Amino acid sequence: MAFDLVDQMPFLYVRVAKVKISNPEADSSIHAKLVIGTHNVKTKSQAANKDWDQVFAFDKEGLNSTSLEVSVWIEKKIPVNENNNGVSESCIGTVSFDLQETKDGTRRTTDAYVVAKYGPKWVRTRTILDRFNPRWNEQYTWDVYDPCTVLTIGVFDNERYKHDEAGLKKDVRLGKLRVRLSTLDTNRVYVGTYSLMVLLPSRAKKMGKIEIALRSWSSS
16 A cells, blocks of 8 residues: 655646647747746747647646636747857747636636726626626617717626625626727727736736627717
C-alpha cells in the first residue's frame, strides 16, 4: 500500500493539439501563447500545420483570472545586417475561454440584466434567468441635452437568485460600455455588437459582448 506524503494540488491541464493555417509561407514558423491572468506559457515554434500535442499544467490555487486566452503567432526571419537575421512575430488570431466553475465543477449560467444611464435618467431591463445568451428586446428613449455626452450601458449578473448562505452578495458586473452621442448621425439606426469590459487590477478583461440598436432623431 502506498501513501501520498504531500498535499494534493489541483491543476488545470491545457492540451494544445494543432493549428491549421491556409497558405502558410514557406520560411515562416508558428507558436501559440497561453495566458491566464499574469501566468503565460508558450509552445515550441515549428512549421505550420504540424501537431504540437503539448500539455501545460497551471496550479489552480495560484491563478488570478477566470479567463484563458490562446493566441497564435507567426514568426518570420528578417535581415538585420549582412551576417545576421532577426525574427519578427505577429498575432494571427486569438480565442478566449471562460474558466469559471461552480462548486460541482460545471460552468454556471447568468441571471443577467442591463442598466442604461444618460444624464440623471437611468433604466433597468428585466432579469433573464439561467441563460448564457439572454435576449431583452426592450426599447428606451432619452431627451438629449448635449450631443457631446455619453450613454452608459452596464450588464450585471443578479445574485438575488443565487443560493448563497447569507443572501447578501452584490450583483456581479459583467461589463460596461460608453457610447458617445456625438458619433451618431440624426435619423440613422446603428446596430452593432460591443465588447463588455471589466477593469481588473492588472488589466482590462473582456467578459462578453452585447448587441444594441441606437437611433438619434430630432423633433424639429
